[in-house]
Amino acid sequence: MSKGSLYIVSGPSGSGKDTILKEVFKKCPELFFSISTISRPMRPGEVEGEKYHFISKDEFLKLIEDDMLLEYNQFCGNYYGSPKKPVLDALEKGIDAVLEVDVNGAKKVREAMPQAVSIFIMPPSYAELRRRLSGRGTETEEVINARMKTALDEIARASEYDFIVVNDDLSEAVDDLITVIRSQRLLLERQKNIINDLLKNA
Amino acid sequence: MSKGSLYIVSGPSGSGKDTILKEVFKKCPELFFSISTISRPMRPGEVEGEKYHFISKDEFLKLIEDDMLLEYNQFCGNYYGSPKKPVLDALEKGIDAVLEVDVNGAKKVREAMPQAVSIFIMPPSYAELRRRLSGRGTETEEVINARMKTALDEIARASEYDFIVVNDDLSEAVDDLITVIRSQRLLLERQKNIINDLLKNA
Numbered sequence: 452m453s454k455g456s457l458y459i460v461s462g463p464s465g466s467g468k469d470t471i472l473k474e475v476f477k478k479c480p481e482l483f484f485s486i487s488t489i490s491r492p493m494r495p496g497e498v499e500g501e502k503y504h505f506i507s508k509d510e511f512l513k514l515i516e517d518d519m520l521l522e523y524n525q526f527c528g529n530y531y532g533s534p535k536k537p538v539l540d541a542l543e544k545g546i547d548a549v550l551e552v553d554v555n556g557a558k559k560v561r562e563a564m565p566q567a568v569s570i571f572i573m574p575p576s577y578a579e580l581r582r583r584l585s586g587r588g589t590e591t592e593e594v595i596n597a598r599m600k601t602a603l604d605e606i607a608r609a610s611e612y613d614f615i616v617v618n619d620d621l622s623e624a625v626d627d628l629i630t631v632i633r634s635q636r637l638l639l640e641r642q643k644n645i646i647n648d649l650l651k652n653a
Numbered sequence: 654m655s656k657g658s659l660y661i662v663s664g665p666s667g668s669g670k671d672t673i674l675k676e677v678f679k680k681c682p683e684l685f686f687s688i689s690t691i692s693r694p695m696r697p698g699e700v701e702g703e704k705y706h707f708i709s710k711d712e713f714l715k716l717i718e719d720d721m722l723l724e725y726n727q728f729c730g731n732y733y734g735s736p737k738k739p740v741l742d743a744l745e746k747g748i749d750a751v752l753e754v755d756v757n758g759a760k761k762v763r764e765a766m767p768q769a770v771s772i773f774i775m776p777p778s779y780a781e782l783r784r785r786l787s788g789r790g791t792e793t794e795e796v797i798n799a800r801m802k803t804a805l806d807e808i809a810r811a812s813e814y815d816f817i818v819v820n821d822d823l824s825e826a827v828d829d830l831i832t833v834i835r836s837q838r839l840l841l842e843r844q845k846n847i848i849n850d851l852l853k854n855a
Contacts, residue, residue: 634836
């Protein structure tokens with residue numbers, strides 16, 4: 452059996468990335484979605500293993516030491532990372548895996564696994580991005596500008612990705628992401644067994 | 654505007670390639686389908702410009718001399734070829750073009766246009782291929798074996814292609830071919846304008 456493919460998905464706040472991934476997950480339950488590990492206590496409403504695995508800082512530092520993370524990051528005193536083993540196990544079994552990371556995390560994963568396919572999700576326009584980041588009109592101009600700067604800095608790195616999905620219409624963006632994943636399964640590399648099996652009988 | 658992509662589609666007799674392409678054409682009328690030029694007189698029932706453009710042998714030799722063909726072939730005294738200009742015109746306008754050629758034609762087009770994406774359509778198994786090539790049971794073993802040999806020789810060259818579409822279920826094979834075409838439109842190269850437009854406003 453051929454191995455699975457690894458998909459790196461990134462997108463700035465306002466790209467609708469989380470909503471798209473949720474829909475893709477629903478439509479393609481055969482995909483493995485990597486769950487991040489985080490070194491902070493659970494907050495009310497959070498569920499272990501849903502969006503994060505919660506571990507202690509010492510446990511996290513041990514993961515780093517043992518090279519058990521595809522990428523990690525420190526933010527506000529907490530560590531965030533993507534555990535390596537579950538992803539490699541899925542790929543080995545022929546299961547496609549999806550990893551949601553930011554542009555820096557994507558760079559690290561790409562370096563560690565150059566065969567990974569990366570997809571950047573972006574808003575359709577500057578005006579629409581600003582609208583989405585303005586919330587319900589309760590934010591100050593300053594807060595909105597800071598959010599815009601962060602998002603635009605990420606979009607400036609979209610050209611590091613293999614595929615670009617523009618989220619103008621949600622269901623179209625979901626279909627686009629599925630199209631990328633489905634197309635990779637049709638690549639010669641993934642279909643060689645079928646050719647060889649047919650010719651073996653000749 | 655970004656340029657269109659060129660898709661080379663091949664598949665042996667029994668792959669269902671013609672039926673698949675007809676369906677893809679119906680579902681994606683925005684695609685340009687290249688029409689072959691042939692140096693023989695029209696047969697009853699044939700329509701100029703439908704499957705072929707009919708020209709004289711002298712006109713064909715002039716096309717070869719003027720380097721106006723992406724690929725050509727001689728078969729039973731007649732010349733067959735793919736005119737270059739309509740394809741290049743479509744690509745220039747940002748229209749994706751589809752070229753149906755055999756494995757030898759595909760090789761020539763790939764050499765002339767290395768950016769072309771090639772797709773090989775194949776039957777799901779040896780047994781099913783044999784069943785499809787046996788017709789309605791009216792053929793001799795000898796005829797069937799000759800057809801099998803031709804098909805298997807082509808399948809042995811499937812690994813020259815970028816993508817492999819297996820035609821087990823027709824509608825799935827149609828979707829697969831459309832998936833390949835749609836995925837290529839999401840490649841960074843084809844989406845760079847959107848990124849640049851958004852950042853230009855920043």
